[in-house]
Amino acid sequence: MTCAELRERIVDSASGSQGGHAPVVAHLEECADCRAAAREYGALDRLVRPATPPAPPPDFERRLRQRLSVGSRHAVSSAWMLGGAASVLALAALLAPRLFRDAPKSRPVAPPSRAEARPSPVPAPSPEAPPPDIVAVRSTPISFQAPPLSAEEKAEAASLHDFEFLNSFQMLARLDAFFPEPVGPRAPVSMPAGGFPSRPPDSPDATTGRFLDWQRASRAERARLSALEKSFRDRPEDERSLLEARWALVRDFSEDQRSGLRRLASRMDELDSRAHARLESEIRLIGHLPREQRPARWRVLPFAKPLTGQELASAERLLLSR
Amino acid sequence: MASPRSAPQLEPDSGDLLLVAASDGAALTRLVTRWSQPVYAFFERTREPSAATEAALSTFERLVSSAPRYAPDVRFPAFLWEIAVKVAQDGTSSRVLEIPSAKLAESAAARTALVRSAIAALPPAERAAFLLTRVVRLSTSAAAEALGTTDADVRRRLVNALELLRESLAPLLEGPAAASAPAGPPGGREEAEP
Numbered sequence: 001m002t003c004a005e006l007r008e009r010i011v012d013s014a015s016g017s018q019g020g021h022a023p024v025v026a027h028l029e030e031c032a033d034c035r036a037a038a039r040e041y042g043a044l045d046r047l048v049r050p051a052t053p054p055a056p057p058p059d060f061e062r063r064l065r066q067r068l069s070v071g072s073r074h075a076v077s078s079a080w081m082l083g084g085a086a087s088v089l090a091l092a093a094l095l096a097p098r099l100f101r102d103a104p105k106s107r108p109v110a111p112p113s114r115a116e117a118r119p120s121p122v123p124a125p126s127p128e129a130p131p132p133d134i135v136a137v138r139s140t141p142i143s144f145q146a147p148p149l150s151a152e153e154k155a156e157a158a159s160l161h162d163f164e165f166l167n168s169f170q171m172l173a174r175l176d177a178f179f180p181e182p183v184g185p186r187a188p189v190s191m192p193a194g195g196f197p198s199r200p201p202d203s204p205d206a207t208t209g210r211f212l213d214w215q216r217a218s219r220a221e222r223a224r225l226s227a228l229e230k231s232f233r234d235r236p237e238d239e240r241s242l243l244e245a246r247w248a249l250v251r252d253f254s255e256d257q258r259s260g261l262r263r264l265a266s267r268m269d270e271l272d273s274r275a276h277a278r279l280e281s282e283i284r285l286i287g288h289l290p291r292e293q294r295p296a297r298w299r300v301l302p303f304a305k306p307l308t309g310q311e312l313a314s315a316e317r318l319l320l321s322r
Numbered sequence: 323m324a325s326p327r328s329a330p331q332l333e334p335d336s337g338d339l340l341l342v343a344a345s346d347g348a349a350l351t352r353l354v355t356r357w358s359q360p361v362y363a364f365f366e367r368t369r370e371p372s373a374a375t376e377a378a379l380s381t382f383e384r385l386v387s388s389a390p391r392y393a394p395d396v397r398f399p400a401f402l403w404e405i406a407v408k409v410a411q412d413g414t415s416s417r418v419l420e421i422p423s424a425k426l427a428e429s430a431a432a433r434t435a436l437v438r439s440a441i442a443a444l445p446p447a448e449r450a451a452f453l454l455t456r457v458v459r460l461s462t463s464a465a466a467e468a469l470g471t472t473d474a475d476v477r478r479r480l481v482n483a484l485e486l487l488r489e490s491l492a493p494l495l496e497g498p499a500a501a502s503a504p505a506g507p508p509g510g511r512e513e514a515e516p
Contacts, residue, residue, distance in 0.1 A: 008477040011484065012455075012462045040488050043495050048367060048437055048456060048487075056362035057375055061354045064382050065347075162372070180429060192435055193416050193442075197372035205376060245431060251371055322430055 001027045006034050011041060051320070058255055066212055067205065149211055156226065157214035158200060158207055165198035165247045166228040168258065172246045173239075174265040177280035178318045179246050180287065196244035197251055249321045253314070260314030267307070279303050287322050294319045335398035343389030354382065357402060360458055364406055367457045368442040368449070381406045403458070403468035407450045418443045418490045426493055433494060440490040444483050451479035452487075 006027045028035050057063075149157065160166065172179075201207040214222065232240065250258065268276060279301070286297045295316045298304055304312060335356065341349035361381050365374035384405045392401060419439040425432045441449060447469075454465040455476065466476045488495065 004481070007481045007484075008474070011480045012473075012477050037485075037488070040495055041484050044484055044487050044491065045456060047491060047494055048441065050363075050366070050434075053359065054363045054366040054371070054374070056358045056378055057371075060358050060362075060375065060378070061351065063375075064354065064379055065350075067379060067383055068386060192370050193419065193439055194370050194373050197370045199372075203376065205379070206372075248370065249431060 003027075003031060003034050006031070007037055007041075010038050055252060057252075063209060066209060147215075149215055153214065154211060156222075157210050160210075160225060160229045161200055161232065161244075162198040162247075162251075163213065163225060164251065164258075165244070166225055166232065168247065168250065168262075169198075169228075169232055169243045171262050171265045172243050172250065174269065175261060175318070177283035178287070178315065178322075179249075180322055191241070192248070196241075196248060198244045198247045250318070253317065256310055257314040257317060260308070260310040260312075261318065264307070264311045264315055267303075267311070271303075283319075286319060291320055333394075333398060336392075336394045339385070339389050339392050339398060339401075340394065342386055343392065350386070353385075358382070361402070361406055364403075364453055364458050365410065367453060368410070368438055370438075377409050380412075381409045384409065397467065399460070399464065400467040403454060403460070403465075404470070407454075407469065410450065410453070411446045416442045421493075423493055436494065437491065440487055443490065444486055448479045448483035448486065451476050452483035455480060 001023050006024060009024055028038065195202070201210045217225070232243075235243075250261070253261070268279065271279060282301055282303075283298075286294050289297060298316060298319055299312060304315075307315075335353065338346075338349040338353050342353065358378065362374055362378040365377040365381075368374075369377065381402075385402060388401075388405060416439060419436055421432050421436050426436065441452065444452060450469055451465060454460045454468060455462060460468070462473045462476050462480075466473045469476065
């Protein structure tokens with residue numbers, strides 16, 4: 001067995017077992033290079049796997065539907081959609097006996113279960129509704145009744161950072177102790193290759209999405225977000241980078257967890273300066289402990305005792321993300 | 323009553339994709355519910371979360387636009403991952419970040435950034451095989467089906483990918499940061515089916 005053959009077998013356990021393990025073991029006993037490779041392949045597997053399964057943002061489906069509806073407003077796409085739907089209806093007709101065999105006759109396709117269902121602009125078909133192809137064609141269009149944006153409004157919308165980031169950066173600054181470096185003079189944060197995720201939209205799709213969001217925002221909401229943007233831009237550059245780097249850690253938190261962090265920051269604000277400083281020191285010490293020890297040490301802090309489960313869990317996730 | 327053996331049951335995902343092609347909103351919700359997480363995870367290992375979200379959205383957008391061409395004798399996962407691989411290849415190639423070892427030792431974000439840049443810098447064929455088998459956790463056969471190639475070719479690409487990553491991620495494999503890396507069992511062959 002050559003080194004190349006050995007390595008192709010150890011990367012795939014299904015093939016690795018074919019022909020028995022004896023030749024693999026014999027080769028590994030003789031070949032130090034392949035032993036090192038086998039060790040490091042395993043280490044790489046652990047390395048590339050995130051600590052927690054990454055999840056798309058909660059508004060993923062809404063954004064997808066927004067993009068699909070924008071696309072479907074173009075004449076070419078619409079024509080294509082009609083043609084496509086017709087071809088699929090023909091295909092579905094051929095497959096109908098298989099597709100709908102086990103479904104009740106009045107409802108060929110079940111709507112999503114309560115657990116599966118997400119907020120959607122498309123209502124689920126009712127039992128009395130026509131077959132799903134007709135339901136869908138009727139339910140898909142989304143109307144945009146807001147007036148189009150002026151050039152100035154578009155420029156303003158496109159200049160703003162991620163709205164969720166703008167709503168959160170002040171909270172991120174207040175939770176200083178939960179992050180490795182404090183806000184203030186420090187070594188510059190290295191910018192990720194594609195820029196920080198909180199950056200203003202820089203692709204056609206993202207800009208289109210931003211314009212749609214801005215169109216729907218009330219005058220007061222636009223003013224609030226613009227004021228937040230100004231407040232963020234008024235901070236020193238290194239502080240801005242630090243907050244954007246922190247957002248990269250927090251943006252995948254669920255809405256509940258982010259609410260927990262906001263309440264946690266508020267509770268910390270309520271402490272007097274001495275208690276606040278002591279708590280920050282304790283949290284920083286916890287941050288230096290091995291990961292598996294951090295949750296238990298966090299929960300025994302006097303400050304943590306009266307916290308809600310959501311606040312505790314949000315803080316724990318933050319401590320574990322360091 | 324029809325016997326299950328007389329005509330194989332259409333898989334739920336395949337049936338839903340046909341309904342999506344006919345603009346059924348509920349079917350789209352079901353597909354997004356079942357598949358958005360693995361698709362997002364596929365991209366999240368090579369780019370920042372916002373860019374990963376964009377790529378996952380593009381994948382679903384292309385899935386919907388490709389639905390009229392979908393033939394149900396093709397397994398849905400292979401159809402979906404073929405699209406995701408194409409979206410991944412549309413991205414510009416990048417280089418491996420150079421991050422000081424002190425920063426790697428102290429910052430999980432820096433380690434994540436290095437891992438992402440190293441995977442993103444792999445040649446497209448190697449990157450696709452690596453992501454499908456090691457991140458999405460497809461079997462070699464399922465990855466080969468999605469990539470339109472053979473099992474042996476997937477294994478060859480995988481070895482190439484791992485050898486390149488041994489080099490580019492050496493600071494994490496050798497340094498103190500290695501101890502802080504995310505833990506988990508090596509290998510693993512279970513197929514990603516939501």
